[in-house]
Amino acid sequence: MTELELIQAICQGLPTNPSVVVGPGDDCAVLELGLPDRFALFKTDAVVEGVHFTPDAPPAKVGHKALARCLSDVAAMAGTPTAALITLGLPKKFDPSWVLDLYAGINALAARYAVAIAGGETTLNPDRVAVSVAIIGWVQKERCVLRSGAQPGDAIFVTGELGGSIAGKHLEFEPRLVEAQWLTEHFKIHAMIDLSDGLASDLRHVLNASRVGAELLAEAIPISHAARIRARETAEARYAGYESACQKTPLQAALTDGEDFELLFTVAPNDAVRLLDAWRTRFPELRLSCIGKIVPGEGITIRDKYGVRRLTERGYIHFA
Amino acid sequence: MTELELIQAICQGLPTNPSVVVGPGDDCAVLELGLPDRFALFKTDAVVEGVHFTPDAPPAKVGHKALARCLSDVAAMAGTPTAALITLGLPKKFDPSWVLDLYAGINALAARYAVAIAGGETTLNPDRVAVSVAIIGWVQKERCVLRSGAQPGDAIFVTGELGGSIAGKHLEFEPRLVEAQWLTEHFKIHAMIDLSDGLASDLRHVLNASRVGAELLAEAIPISHAARIRARETAEARYAGYESACQKTPLQAALTDGEDFELLFTVAPNDAVRLLDAWRTRFPELRLSCIGKIVPGEGITIRDKYGVRRLTERGYIHFA
Numbered sequence: 001m002t003e004l005e006l007i008q009a010i011c012q013g014l015p016t017n018p019s020v021v022v023g024p025g026d027d028c029a030v031l032e033l034g035l036p037d038r039f040a041l042f043k044t045d046a047v048v049e050g051v052h053f054t055p056d057a058p059p060a061k062v063g064h065k066a067l068a069r070c071l072s073d074v075a076a077m078a079g080t081p082t083a084a085l086i087t088l089g090l091p092k093k094f095d096p097s098w099v100l101d102l103y104a105g106i107n108a109l110a111a112r113y114a115v116a117i118a119g120g121e122t123t124l125n126p127d128r129v130a131v132s133v134a135i136i137g138w139v140q141k142e143r144c145v146l147r148s149g150a151q152p153g154d155a156i157f158v159t160g161e162l163g164g165s166i167a168g169k170h171l172e173f174e175p176r177l178v179e180a181q182w183l184t185e186h187f188k189i190h191a192m193i194d195l196s197d198g199l200a201s202d203l204r205h206v207l208n209a210s211r212v213g214a215e216l217l218a219e220a221i222p223i224s225h226a227a228r229i230r231a232r233e234t235a236e237a238r239y240a241g242y243e244s245a246c247q248k249t250p251l252q253a254a255l256t257d258g259e260d261f262e263l264l265f266t267v268a269p270n271d272a273v274r275l276l277d278a279w280r281t282r283f284p285e286l287r288l289s290c291i292g293k294i295v296p297g298e299g300i301t302i303r304d305k306y307g308v309r310r311l312t313e314r315g316y317i318h319f320a
Numbered sequence: 321m322t323e324l325e326l327i328q329a330i331c332q333g334l335p336t337n338p339s340v341v342v343g344p345g346d347d348c349a350v351l352e353l354g355l356p357d358r359f360a361l362f363k364t365d366a367v368v369e370g371v372h373f374t375p376d377a378p379p380a381k382v383g384h385k386a387l388a389r390c391l392s393d394v395a396a397m398a399g400t401p402t403a404a405l406i407t408l409g410l411p412k413k414f415d416p417s418w419v420l421d422l423y424a425g426i427n428a429l430a431a432r433y434a435v436a437i438a439g440g441e442t443t444l445n446p447d448r449v450a451v452s453v454a455i456i457g458w459v460q461k462e463r464c465v466l467r468s469g470a471q472p473g474d475a476i477f478v479t480g481e482l483g484g485s486i487a488g489k490h491l492e493f494e495p496r497l498v499e500a501q502w503l504t505e506h507f508k509i510h511a512m513i514d515l516s517d518g519l520a521s522d523l524r525h526v527l528n529a530s531r532v533g534a535e536l537l538a539e540a541i542p543i544s545h546a547a548r549i550r551a552r553e554t555a556e557a558r559y560a561g562y563e564s565a566c567q568k569t570p571l572q573a574a575l576t577d578g579e580d581f582e583l584l585f586t587v588a589p590n591d592a593v594r595l596l597d598a599w600r601t602r603f604p605e606l607r608l609s610c611i612g613k614i615v616p617g618e619g620i621t622i623r624d625k626y627g628v629r630r631l632t633e634r635g636y637i638h639f640a
Binding site: 110 | 325344355365370420423441447452
């Protein structure tokens with residue numbers, strides 16, 4: 001049983017109640033708590049030593065990553081984060097200064113976005129550090145963006161550059177809160193998701209939720225410098241005889257590497273050019289790429305100079 | 321550095337914002353989200369295999385415990401739970417039926433209290449199962465009960481019977497949501513906490529928050545059957561030569577064993593008798609005991625037939 005199959009089995013028959021506007025399956029749960037113009041957003045996300053960070057990762061960056069992952073999910077709903085709780089699993093022997101540095105990373109990021117760290121707990125996790133973050137936020141009801149709103153003809157955009165996050169970005173990325181709020185303030189965003197599992201995998205979440213397909217342009221995919229460097233190093237390693245070295249091309253890395261934490265969103269085709277122009281004025285430092293379009297049907301095709309192929313790379317699947 | 325010292329260091333300098341009514345240090349964080357008559361409650365709590373449950377514990381009971389601990393914290397604020405998210409850390413090789421049984425336990429308890437399970441995530445935790453629950457609830461502003469409201473002269477009450485929870489109750493306890501809501505509907509409850517670390521330890525949290533002391537009556541402490549049985553078995557083990565066997569008397573077990581998940585609360589002395597009478601009518605199956613009174617000063621004294629002693633047992637401290 002894969003993680004995905006397990007999650008599908010779990011999600012059948014979960015108890016619900018009238019407060020739940022959107023339950024499992026989007027970037028955050030969306031709750032109606034009684035505020036006339038706002039929904040509450042609710043999300044948890046965990047990082048585990050040896051899985052999401054190495055034991056030698058700087059603790060402040062681990063803290064940054066733990067909170068930033070949750071903030072990125074709030075961004076994907078065009079929300080504003082309010083308060084977070086930190087659940088910290090620690091082995092019996094821990095280094096207090098490591099823990100305080102972890103919190104320094106959490107606190108610095110929280111302060112930057114006016115997020116309160118309203119409590120949490122420490123617990124014993126004997127073999128390794130684990131940091132689970134729970135967050136509450138809010139979004140104006142009419143600006144809440146789900147994964148399920150993509151429509152045939154929509155232009156597909158991604159922020160930033162993709163692939164190779166493991167080289168460092170996964171510990172340092174900035175959640176796209178400001179950008180997402182600006183987008184929904186000025187444009188009708190049909191669907192949005194943050195890229196955590198990899199473009200191919202996360203785009204598929206949008207397509208499945210919206211019951212549509214997508215056609216990507218290979219040359220429009222923004223490939224990060226880190227993805228190109230890693231591909232070159234991998235090629236050199238293979239040339240030197242390390243056959244087991246990862247065989248991803250830079251494009252494959254951009255399509256399937258996880259933890260980019262950029263935004264992917266869709267807008268009506270008539271908005272695409274105006275949005276690109278306005279973006280470049282507002283966020284001149286952050287690349288925005290139109291990578292393709294939503295089409296009827298299902299699945300992803302990618303067009304390159306040799307023609308159109310079906311994209312089978314599914315990105316990173318945990319427990320695969 | 322103990323867990324307590326670490327937590328104190330962490331709590332200095334956490335970022336906050338105007339939404340935070342009560343931050344770290346009570347059973348739940350209390351948030352002002354803009355509802356005129358309600359506060360939001362926000363809490364996380366985790367259980368870890370080998371720490372909070374044994375590998376052979378029935379998974380449905382593990383799920384029950386994981387959610388019930390959070391619900392018990394909501395009860396301690398006199399709140400109503402709304403929605404929970406489940407973060408499930410699993411080793412690479414897991415038994416899907418174990419996980420589905422875990423959720424059966426979570427779901428049954430959630431449904432009983434109309435709590436939505438609104439999502440969550442699974443993550444790799446290579447060595448052991450960990451279940452972290454995040455919960456949102458609410459409380460009428462004027463009925464929210466903190467740890468800090470105890471006043472000299474108050475009568476101190478506890479629900480149920482204490483000690484020996486490890487024999488089974490820790491996996492099966494019922495969160496005292498109905499009782500706490502009834503209490504605040506009919507009486508002015510000054511302070512309340514749920515007993516997770518042990519009476520002596522948790523009462524001290526109330527005393528420190530309220531800047532008062534307490535005088536307990538030894539003979540009024542409700543000692544559970546399980547605590548008496550365990551003490552007898554321990555005495556027999558010691559008689560048989562197992563010197564290392566735990567040396568707690570039944571009273572010490574009731575004072576210091578963790579995971580009772582009963583409510584401890586204080587009310588003005590004039591309300592005490594009326595409350596006891598009304599309780600016995602409303603909850604005839606659940607014992608309620610007046611165990612002592614709040615006094616000026618600090619710390620806990622306990623009176624038994626030999627006189628008054630200072631209580632030094634602090635209950636269970638993690639990482640001690």
